[in-house]
Amino acid sequence: MEWFLVCHGMVTxxxxxxxxxxxxxxxxxTPIQWIHHFLTFAAYDYFLRFVAFVFGAKGTxxxxxxEYFFCYRPNPLLQIIYLAxxxxxxxxxxxxxxxxxxxxxxxxxxKYTSFVAVIxxxxxxxxxxxxxxGTVNAKNVSQYISAYPYDDIIYSKKECSxxxxxxxxxxxxxxxxxxxxxxxxCVARFDHHCGWMNNCIxxxxxxxxxxFLLWHFLLxxxxxxxxxxxxxxxxxxxxxxxxxxxxxxxxxxxxxxAPRVLQWLVGTYNTQILLVVFLALIxxxxxxxxxxxxxxxxxxxxxxxxxxxxxxxxxxxxISEAKESAAALKAGMTNIELEHSVExxxxxxxxxxxxxxxxxxxNRNLYDKGNxxxxxxxxxxxxxxxSFCQTNQKSE
Ligand SMILES: [Zn+2]
Ligand SMILES: [Zn+2]
Numbered sequence: 008m009e010w011f012l013v014c015h016g017m018v019t020x021x022x023x024x025x026x027x028x029x030x031x032x033x034x035x036x037t038p039i040q041w042i043h044h045f046l047t048f049a050a051y052d053y054f055l056r057f058v059a060f061v062f063g064a065k066g067t068x069x070x071x072x073x074e075y076f077f078c079y080r081p082n083p084l085l086q087i088i089y090l091a092x093x094x095x096x097x098x099x100x101x102x103x104x105x106x107x108x109x110x111x112x113x114x115x116x117x118k119y120t121s122f123v124a125v126i127x128x129x130x131x132x133x134x135x136x137x138x139x140x141g142t143v144n145a146k147n148v149s150q151y152i153s154a155y156p157y158d159d160i161i162y163s164k165k166e167c168s169x170x171x172x173x174x175x176x177x178x179x180x181x182x183x184x185x186x187x188x189x190x191x192x193c194v195a196r197f198d199h200h201c202g203w204m205n206n207c208i209x210x211x212x213x214x215x216x217x218x219f220l221l222w223h224f225l226l227x228x229x230x231x232x233x234x235x236x237x238x239x240x241x242x243x244x245x246x247x248x249x250x251x252x253x254x255x256x257x258x259x260x261x262x263x264x265a266p267r268v269l270q271w272l273v274g275t276y277n278t279q280i281l282l283v284v285f286l287a288l289i290x291x292x293x294x295x296x297x298x299x300x301x302x303x304x305x306x307x308x309x310x311x312x313x314x315x316x317x318x319x320x321x322x323x324x325x326i327s328e329a330k331e332s333a334a335a336l337k338a339g340m341t342n343i344e345l346e347h348s349v350e351x352x353x354x355x356x357x358x359x360x361x362x363x364x365x366x367x368x369x370n371r372n373l374y375d376k377g378n379x380x381x382x383x384x385x386x387x388x389x390x391x392x393x394s395f396c397q398t399n400q401k402s403e
Contacts, residue, residue, distance in 0.1 A: 012273065022046070023288070081189055085203045086136060090129070096282070097125050100230060103278045110240030117233055128226050131219040132204070140209030141195035143184050145173050147390065151181035151195045151210075154389035158182065158373040161315040167193050183210075183374070185311050195390060198309040210388045217304065217385065220297040227290030234283045238272055247271060307374045307381040 022042065028034065029043020058066040077084055100121070109115045143151055157163055162182035169186055170193045172178065180186070185197035187207045196210035208216045242248065251257040251267050258264075273280050303309060308316075375381065 027292070079189060081205055083205055086205050089132065089203055093125065093129065096230075096285070097121075099278065100234070100282055103276075103282070104234055104237050107237045107241060110237050111243040112236040112240045113233060121229070121233065124226050124229060128219070128222050131215060131222050135201075135208070135212050135215040135219050136204040136206050138206075138212040138215060140197075140207040141184075141211040141388070141390065143170070143172060143181060143193040143195055148172050148181060150390050151184065152179065154392075155182040155184075155196070156373065158371070160371060161312060161319055183309070183312070196309060196388070197311050198303075199311065210390060213304070214385050217297070217300060220293060220300060224290055224293035224297055227286045227293060230286040231283055231290060234279050234286070238276060238279060238283075241276065242268055242272070304385050305378050305381055306372065307376065307384065308372060 021039070025034075025039045025042035026046050029039050029047075034040045034043070055067055055070060058070055062069075076082060105118055107113075108118055141151075155162075164179040166178050167180040167186050169191065170180075172180070172193070180193055181195060183196045184193050186193045187197065187200050189200050190207055192207075194207045194209040196213070198208040198213060198216075200207050201216070204216070206212070247268060248259075248264060251264060251271075252259045255267075257267055303313070376384075
């Protein structure tokens with residue numbers, strides 16, 4: 008039984024780690040990467056082939072149109088899954104843990120605070136999902152253009168070929184905005200389209216999105232700690248340590264008792280243990296996700312801009328490589344000499360040039376105005392500020 012639990016845990020952990028982190032460079036050519044490839048790509052491919060084999064082209068067409076609807080069209084599937092996860096986790100927690108409240112280490116009040124905490128989480132979810140992320144239209148386009156200047160590196164004056172926003176002075180898409188192909192609209196300070204929210208994350212709802220991430224991280228942490236205290240209380244109330252040392256002759260030390268107590272807990276309170284592990288894992292994931300987005304907010308960058316900078320950098324690298332080769336050819340080197348020299352140069356220059364280009368990028372981010380101002384732009388979006396509303400009225 009124990010071995011079964013251990014194996015089950017190991018398999019689950021491997022699958023979760025492979026799925027989430029399998030593409031990381033440290034896992035290159037390891038089974039973790041293979042499992043990741045299978046889960047994210049190959050499994051679906053095999054499934055499609057299987058459907059084609061059994062049902063023919065009609066079957067694959069159906070699957071592909073379902074995929075199109077759920078992946079490339081606005082739909083509430085993930086929103087429903089979110090509510091189902093939150094609801095069932097809270098229900099399971101209440102059902103398995105509330106009978107032990109109040110316990111030795113936990114007070115009655117947590118029955119109510121936990122409920123309030125979940126409701127606040129759902130409210131933040133609704134705010135992020137249904138708030139306008141900052142849709143660009145003919146009325147507000149001038150406001151957005153005055154709020155976000157073009158940096159002429161990753162943003163230049165360009166029209167959105169789909170929206171073609173009609174406005175006398177401005178037919179350009181504002182800098183930092185992007186056309187979301189799923190929602191079919193241009194969104195100001197576009198970060199990404201969030202499937203869980205069925206909404207874009209943009210200028211106006213980034214604050215709710217950040218609050219959602221932080222709150223859900225804290226919520227899972229709260230759950231983990233509270234259930235931990237409930238279980239510790241059970242160990243205390245049932246005098247497990249006393250029983251183990253007195254009747255089973257276990258040595259009265261942490262090293263002697265910890266595995267026995269844990270074994271007893273897993274056997275007696277398996278639902279609660281499962282909940283603790285689940286909540287702890289989710290809180291870790293959310294902490295990482297929140298930290299990533301907090302870093303973006305502090306430097307006034309968006310997920311979309313991260314990709315744009317990466318593209319820009321790789322283009323710059325290719326250009327400089329091409330220039331170098333051209334220069335070397337001009338100098339009359341033979342091909343072999345050229346290869347050697349380029350290789351040697353790259354080996355030495357690689358780290359330095361990468362460090363240097365990162366410095367240039369950091370300096371070139373026009374929108375980065377220091378941590379404090381960057382955060383205040385998240386909380387009070389530029390386009391909603393008085394100064395930009397006035398520019399808008401003047402220009403009209
Ligand atoms: Zn557009
Ligand atoms: Zn969208």
